[in-house]
Amino acid sequence: MIQKFFDKLKNGLTKTKNNLTGRIMEVLSSYVSIDEDLYDELEEILITADIGVDTTLYIIEMLKQKIKENKIKDPNLINDCLKEVIIDILGSENAVLEPESTPEVVLVVGVNGVGKTTSIGKISSKLKDKGYKVLMAAADTFRAAAIDQLEIWSNRAGVDIVKHQEGSDPAAVIFDAVQASKSRNVDVLICDTAGRLHNKKNLMDELGKINRVIDREYPEANRETLLVLDATTGQNAVQQAKQFMEVCKVSGIVLTKLDGTAKGGIVISIKHSLGIPVKLIGVGEGIDDLQEFNANDFVEALF
Known part of the structure; x- marks a missing residue:
């Protein structure tokens, strides 16, 4: 394997x-x-x-x-x-796709088109395979089809989803998802969030509201914020990351589409210039093609 x-x-x-x-x-x-x-x-x-x-x-x-x-x-x-x-x-630390403690809430952020929803589906599938009980929250309520797309992935991964109507308040979706997580003894709640970086103030307010709901309703949950970046955008991905770091506390990077680019050197740039670990890398379309990042393997494969 x-x-x-x-x-x-x-x-x-x-x-x-x-x-x-x-x-x-x-x-x-x-x-x-x-x-x-x-x-x-x-x-x-x-x-x-x-x-x-x-x-x-x-x-x-x-x-x-x-x-x-x-x-x-x-x-x-x-x-x-x-x-x-x-x-x-x-760094020689290998990324591990396991919650530090349960219950855990994973907020997934990133601009539209980087592979955010797909990454959530693949992460959910991996965690489920490892024996964790996973729940998805469709809190990207403003992008047309984002909820439908996440629902397709929830079926594919075999995990439940909490969703509202398109245009609903994202914080209300998270509130319901947290209640569902508590009543169903969920280990990991994975939340899709809006990707409208061009309107930073709105995004900041929205993420602020979501975090306040989790603070109030789920204080015992460990929290992780994963930023999804598209490797094919090269240095633009670093600029995106810097902007997201201004609006939320990013704890790890998911780097998608590494297989489709000559710009894989971006992994090194992200770690050096941002100090945030790359935790997962996408090297294909399949559900198993999102891998935990291992620095030694990455460098060996590169050389």
């Missing part, structure tokens, strides 16, 4: 691998010694692979230090140093 996941990850990262490590290998093999020109070329590759300017400069700085410490003279040996630097940034 683990090997199957790793193979899926490796296949999913093919475009990023070609865009990043493939080009790095080419550059390293064309140099006989390590000099500033080589570092400049590496810098350019990292930036164009959507690792971002700040993160790239940090990587190059750390790389120079490691090369100096290990007295490396052969450009072909730089690769291993680069892997170490990236793993240091990503």
Whole structure:
């Protein structure tokens, strides 16, 4: 099973691998010694692979230090140093899709179109398979078809859903979902929320109301806020994350569509520039294609 996941990850990262490590290998093999020109070329590759300017400069700085410490003279040996630097940034903690304690409320935020509803469906399915009792709350009440879409996923994952009419008050949906969670002894309540970042004030008010309902009605519940980002948007995803961090306390990132992009380097940029762990990554369309993020596996698959 683990090997199957790793193979899926490796296949999913093919475009990023070609865009990043493939080009790095080419550059390293064309140099006989390590000099500033080589570092400049590496810098350019990292930036164009959507690792971002700040993160790239940090990587190059750390790389120079490691090369100096290990007295490396052969450009072909730089690769291993680069892997170490990236793993240091990503951290060695493996993400685990398990509630810290139960009951738990998971608020899922993210702009429309990033794969938020799909991610909720896949997370629900995974948690159910692990033996947890899961309930969905359809609190993205303003987007046409969001409730229907979530209902399709609730059927697919085999978990119950709490929903109101389109246009209802999202906080009222959460109130009912919390009552249902308590009466049915639910382990994890997963809430879909609105994705209207262009109207930050409304979003802030809405999330504020939702959180106040949970504080008041479900104080014993552990709380997690997952932000869903689309890997294909590259550095825009980092900007989105910064904006969401202004309106809510994000505890983890779900990065979707990694298999469809050459911009997988965004994982490194997110962790370095935001300090938020990437917890789940999507490398395919299937219900099992949302995987817990493992830094070592990610870097191995990349190189």
